[in-house]
Amino acid sequence: MNIVFAIIATVTIAAAVAAMSLRNLVHCALALSVAFAGLAAAYLQLGAQFVGFTQLLVYVGAVAILVVFAILLTRGSEPPTQSVLSSGWLTGIVTAVVVLGVLVYAIAKSPTVAQRSMVQSAVPAEPSVTVRQIGEALMNKFVLPLEVVGLLLTAALIGAVIIAMKEEGRK
Amino acid sequence: MAESLDQIFVTLNHLLTGFAPAAWRPLVAAVISIAGIIGVFASLFAVTTVLERKGLGRIQNRYGPNRVGPFGFLQPAADGIKALIKEDVVPRAADKIVFFLAPLMVVIPAFLVYAVLPIGRNMVLVDYDAGVLFFFAIGAATELSVFMAGWSSRNKYSLLGAMRAIAQMISYEIPLILSAVTVIMIVGSLSTVKIVAAQAGFHSIGLPNWFVFTPWGFAGFILFMVAATAETNRSPFDLPEGESEIIAGYYIEYSGFKFALFFLGEYMGLFAISGLGITLFLGGWHAPLAILEVVPSWMWFFAKLLALIFIFIWIRGTLPRLRMDQLMSFAWKFMLPMALINIISAAVWHFMPPGYERWLVGAAMVVGPYVLLGRGLMQGKKLEKRTYRYAE
């Protein structure tokens, strides 16, 4: 638990909490982008360059823009009429705690963590994964998931175009 | 002698870090390099503003600014002082925090990306394994800041300009990245240092090994430069910031120093993306001819950068502004198919044995779709000289 990780974690959690609790919707979207950037910093701090930069490129560069466009094109920039907390906030908290418990359990019981605690090394050897290895893995071992994801994205794209086109046709 | 002149900045850096205690040395070395980069590129920004105004003036049959200093070259000082002493107007309804942060969010990514550009031999600030990806990732953060600027002004013109600017930027990011992907494919690495190293050496006929001298590289370079012009909102793609179209687009409500920061961010982005173009296609800091290698490597980088800046200014003085729908259809209907076909052409080039056949095939694979797309997209519209009918 070094200082850099502590700072990054604090920033990310603060941004995520802000994204939930701010009144102004655009402020929430911007806080969400900060949370994404914090995640990317966490990846980079772990040495995963490719994943970190891809997180920045995809999430901050595309998903955040998408969220922002959605807010712009609807009437989301007006101040909210009801309170920020929804009526079922207790159920929400219980669900979040349950999901967190499942995630922590899954990570704690994973073979990597078990290996590391068995080896008991002071400085865990970070596996240096180069982009080349990721690329080769994607093209050899994981080519089918890659193609399936590509098909899924294409279907989403075509669906978006059809929805947009239909609106024009109706006009 | 040439070697030491080439490495003069590296040796200077080592000299200065020698004065610091051993524990602080990496930090001090990094800080010195950062200070050097910021100083050099900020003064290049100042010089470019004058060069652009004078160059545009000469193209338009007039002098540029020529009152401040010899031939007007102290004009940036006057502009800087003006920007600093102007009243900083914040609209009453504006969102103060976001309004304040937007110019910063434009400038900071623009300066961050210089870290992966190899300015000379052994002169890259950080040698990332995924350097090119870093460049594009940080560049994507600029779009968010455009939205922040446009939305926080609470001005309909500003919002409209911001939406158009973002749409333009994300549309042109795809041809930009795809044209860079061809180089990454051929080199086999995302690291900028390795890409520059792969362009060392010379062909048998004296041409350097730069990627721009291959068919796919030439097409990729043209695509990259056009997409770069659109990414940095420069003429002819400057509809989001066109003064006569939408007043000033997303930075209408900014005055004084914040406006100057937007300007700075735009030009820094221009230099950075030109630098990446030089790294990917024009051989980085390599000299064009073997006998010219006595000139230091960083001089070659800046010479190529100045040449690209001059071409940007030239294009700005030549072409009229593109309309929004023309812009978008150009990106999606012309540049995206060309970029994809370019990738295939680069792959075919890579797998064919060296010789003139792969030149012919490569050229055919690039020129053919270009002509077909160019003619096909006109949809039969005849472009003739315009005739006028006057009222009797």
Place this chain on the structure above:
Amino acid sequence: MLGEGIIKGMAVTAKNFLGSYVSEERLTTIQYPEERQVLQEAVRQFPFLVFDGNDPMAGLRCVACQICEKECPPKCIYIEKSKDKKPDYIGKMQIYPATFDIDLSVCMSCQICVEVCPFEAIKMDTDFELSTGDRFGGLLVNKHQLAKSNDHYRDIHPTEAAEVDERLAAEKVKAETKAKADAEAKAKAAAEAKAKAAAPPATPPAQTK
């Protein structure tokens, strides 16, 4: 659509750029205030009053007829007639303007005052560098500031001035011949009257005897 238009455009721009260093026609800027544009003769800015001879007030052609004051569209001329008279260029006694003010900030250089003046007294000047820091009375000029010599008029508008001088000289000649003819006629009449006055007293004494 294949980009040859762009290349042609860039060639034109390059020719402009490089040509601006060598040829005059590609760099048409006149660097004010070191260089001035050569103006045509018929240029007009603001009115001035013409005087003949050396004394501005004695040679002033204006006779305060107030036609220009009435015809001026923005009413920028203010004239007050004098109480006494002075001789004009022909020699006739005319009244002259005691006050002749023009507010140059109101004047719109329409030249109507020049067109309607029957005495060729008010003409258009060509000086436009009249800016002043006093925004209330700085551009209100009076008779003494407006009076400029006929030589000045000949300098700025040579052909017009030549024509005006010709006309005035012709009028003067006509007036002089008329005056001479009048004087001769008067002299003849006076001589006749004198002869008549001298002759009749001679006859009555002859009749009464």
